[in-house]
Amino acid sequence: MRIYISADLEGVNGVVSYEQVDPGGALYPLAREWMISEVCAAIRGCRAGGATEIVVNDAHNRGLNLLPDRLPAPAHLLTGYDKPLSMMEGIDRGFDAALFLGYHAKAGTPRAVHDHTFSASTFHDVRINGLSVGEFGLNAALAGWLDVPVLLVTGDQALCEEAKALHPPVETLAVKEASSRYAALCLPFEVSLQRIEQAVQAAISRRQQIPPLRIAPPFRLECVFQKTEQAERASRTRLGRRSDPYTLIYETDDYLDLYRAFLSLYRASSS
Ligand SMILES: [Zn+2]
Known part of the structure; x- marks a missing residue:
């Protein structure tokens, strides 16, 4: 059984501030250790589940x-930058299931640690077929397009509510409860790591009951940028059309094409 894991940092237990998520930040070295601990707990759960x-x-x-x-076998690590599919690099139809760890709520979510969609300084909102989505939705729909179900997502309570609202069958595990964008009530670490391991194993055993997230084509991607200059730079890719000074619309019947276009617009807007 092949399992794909996409691991982010903002949703890891204990993480709340910029100094923790910025690799140059004074508190980053510790936050990274917590991320490694959560990923290792998930790997143990995968192994116990038969991966x-x-x-x-x-x-x-x-x-x-x-x-x-630091990652035990049989985990292969996809490390480094400029990955063509970014947060979903390496995903393919051959995986039996996916897990999203350390994820966070979409841009515009109140009481959510580090709410943003790919970049807080770039996107005000991202919509697919009129539905506002964050990284969970964008990435789970890509997995779904490739027939891979996302079994479990971990992060704060806001991320869990967002994932459940978009795709009710997905399992969620809240490791912290946000009280502001930069504060949260955190589980004891030994408890959160134990719960991650158990939740991964349980989700894998239930995988036949958790279908992939499928959004039906045709797709209409709307990128609402924070600044007009970002929309302007993105529009120079000739991907999509500008529907207002802040917004670019891209239409396609192929979700992989949509995802690649989204990444191209994002990169162009900030270059
Ligand atoms: Zn992140």
């Missing part, structure tokens, strides 16, 4: 957070 191959995509910032020598 024979695991691919872990380091999906935060430049993808240099997890340390290759």
